[in-house]
Amino acid sequence: MLAKGPDAASLERFIAAAPLGQQAAMRALLALARRPRGAALLSLLSPLDQLPSGLLAMARYDDPDISRPLGWDAAAVIARGRRLRRAEGRP
Amino acid sequence: MSARLAQRLQAEVCVIGSGAGGAPVAAELAEGGVRVALLEEGAWHDPDHFTARSPEMLARLYREGGQTFTLGRPPIMLPLGRGIGGTTLINSGTCFRTPAHVLARWQREYGIEVSEDSLRPCFERVEEAISVDTVTPELAGGNAAVVRRGAERLRWSYGYLRRNARGCVGSGVCTLGCPTSAKQHTGITYIPRAQRAGAQILTGAQAKRVLIERGRAAGVLARLEGGATLEVRAPTVVVAAGTINTPLLLKRSGLAGRSGQLGRNLSLHPATAVFARMDEIVDMARGVPQSLYIDHFAEQGIMLEGSAGPPAYAALALPLTGARHAEAMRAFRQLAVFGLMVSDSSRGSVAALGSRPLIRYDMNAADLQRFRDGLVRMRELFSAAGAREIYLPLPAGVDPEMARRRDLKLMAFHPLGTARAHARPDQGVVDGSLAVHGLRGLYIADGSVLPSSLGVNPQLTIMALATRLALSLLEGDGSV
Numbered sequence A: 001m002l003a004k005g006p007d008a009a010s011l012e013r014f015i016a017a018a019p020l021g022q023q024a025a026m027r028a029l030l031a032l033a034r035r036p037r038g039a040a041l042l043s044l045l046s047p048l049d050q051l052p053s054g055l056l057a058m059a060r061y062d063d064p065d066i067s068r069p070l071g072w073d074a075a076a077v078i079a080r081g082r083r084l085r086r087a088e089g090r091p
Numbered sequence B: 001m002s003a004r005l006a007q008r009l010q011a012e013v014c015v016i017g018s019g020a021g022g023a024p025v026a027a028e029l030a031e032g033g034v035r036v037a038l039l040e041e042g043a044w045h046d047p048d049h050f051t052a053r054s055p056e057m058l059a060r061l062y063r064e065g066g067q068t069f070t071l072g073r074p075p076i077m078l079p080l081g082r083g084i085g086g087t088t089l090i091n092s093g094t095c096f097r098t099p100a101h102v103l104a105r106w107q108r109e110y111g112i113e114v115s116e117d118s119l120r121p122c123f124e125r126v127e128e129a130i131s132v133d134t135v136t137p138e139l140a141g142g143n144a145a146v147v148r149r150g151a152e153r154l155r156w157s158y159g160y161l162r163r164n165a166r167g168c169v170g171s172g173v174c175t176l177g178c179p180t181s182a183k184q185h186t187g188i189t190y191i192p193r194a195q196r197a198g199a200q201i202l203t204g205a206q207a208k209r210v211l212i213e214r215g216r217a218a219g220v221l222a223r224l225e226g227g228a229t230l231e232v233r234a235p236t237v238v239v240a241a242g243t244i245n246t247p248l249l250l251k252r253s254g255l256a257g258r259s260g261q262l263g264r265n266l267s268l269h270p271a272t273a274v275f276a277r278m279d280e281i282v283d284m285a286r287g288v289p290q291s292l293y294i295d296h297f298a299e300q301g302i303m304l305e306g307s308a309g310p311p312a313y314a315a316l317a318l319p320l321t322g323a324r325h326a327e328a329m330r331a332f333r334q335l336a337v338f339g340l341m342v343s344d345s346s347r348g349s350v351a352a353l354g355s356r357p358l359i360r361y362d363m364n365a366a367d368l369q370r371f372r373d374g375l376v377r378m379r380e381l382f383s384a385a386g387a388r389e390i391y392l393p394l395p396a397g398v399d400p401e402m403a404r405r406r407d408l409k410l411m412a413f414h415p416l417g418t419a420r421a422h423a424r425p426d427q428g429v430v431d432g433s434l435a436v437h438g439l440r441g442l443y444i445a446d447g448s449v450l451p452s453s454l455g456v457n458p459q460l461t462i463m464a465l466a467t468r469l470a471l472s473l474l475e476g477d478g479s480v
Helices: A008-016 A020-034 A036-042 A047-062 A064-070 A074-087 B022-031 B054-061 B100-110 B116-129 B137-154 B190-196 B245-252 B311-317 B322-330 B365-385 B459-474
Strands: B008-010 B013-016 B036-040 B132-134 B158-160 B162-164 B200-203 B205-213 B216-224 B229-233 B236-239 B270-277 B292-294 B302-306 B335-342 B349-353 B356-360 B389-391 B442-444
Touching (some): A047 B311, B022 B116, B022 B190, B036 B229, B137 B292, B137 B302, B137 B365, B245 B349, B311 B322
Parallel strands (some): B013 B236, B236 B442
Antiparallel strands (some): B270 B389, B302 B335
16 A cells, blocks of 8 residues: 555655645545545545545556556656756756 | 845845746846846755656645645646746746737727737747747657647647747656756746846745835835745835735735725636547657647637646546556556646636635636537547547546536646736726836736736746836836
């Protein structure tokens, strides 16, 4: 589960950037979304109510071990960007 | 970027905000010999610290971590940038000049003296400053190729977008901070120019109140990180805090409320995205995410524009759950996506809820119909492109023609209008020259002054109007 995974910290930082009142609600909804029955319940609601499931998915697919086999390597993109930036003297 | 210990500064012009409005004003004025102080609430974001990781960069580069929502039917996510560059730091870089019919409407309905001819020199000046150029098909990538194929088969009008980018290699993460600094956002174009010309740029400085003395701007009170108060004394103040925060700052200051329009007339360009699974490898994250547009339905208020990103983006935006979501994500390399943006006639409002904005916005029937029509068109588009499966952003079993407001999964990126321009003081917050009605030395230069939806991305319009304001102040039409 994400709560114990390598990206739990980044998701937590993401939630912590939200307004205070919203953080509590989002954590509660995320807890619900992590449970199979809770996720099934959320899937019946309006699209925005499904946001917690979407956030969990975002964090999951942000994990390099999961995104690399899908053809996306964030570290490589960043390394290339830095190399080009320095070579061309950009800010 | 600059000393944070100053308790009092003297300037000729104080600019609030470093985004599409504030940065051009600061640079043009500073280069014209004016002593400028610019206050930016956020930080300078060092590209060396960009990671292209979605949750992390959303938390760092976006106001409220990108988790700002409107209240209403339906709720809409409204991500805004925070830091040097404002939203230009995290937008897709798309550049459109203001459509002629919009300028004509502003003249006709709002009495604002703007025409294509009068704005052309400002557009040219901005486009040179931020290196606006058209995306090449090669750089646009596989996602744009899929959509182009669909548009050509349907004989729809389309084109490659113009963007403020130089040396772009299609990293695919414009909205997470450009790792090559190819996107020419205001933080690496206008702000360095302003600094070189002597402007003081203060980060971590949140404007709390605009000071007025005897009917004339006198400066700005700001709160610095750590809590100290900074007073900038300046006879001219240009507010460019953005459509959401500008009306809150003016309300806190007890200003510009006479017309009753401050905080009202909010338009958003609500948008959504449609995914499709193709037979071919698309690799949507390779290439410029927003590189192609379809304007075939622009007269109906429907604009189709590119929208793509890495797997984390797709995982968040994909309108599926459970096993179907996982199955679609396994085929990520075959996924294509395109955006649908509505030139809205709905209007919302911004008010203060404590220190936070309370954004109200209810979609009207006309805009709902635009979404229904737009989603039908998107389905046609991907069908024509040869999609194996199309994922509309609607609950299972809901046809686009029957979609209700609550069925829509929307985001918005272009809040406009909360301090709208109007020639009449009883109808607008600023006049056509962006001067606040009834006050001397106070101007607004951000999206809040635009009195209606544009139907296209607004950054170039905001920059051109800000440039026009700065040049008129330098010419002595203002009071610098």
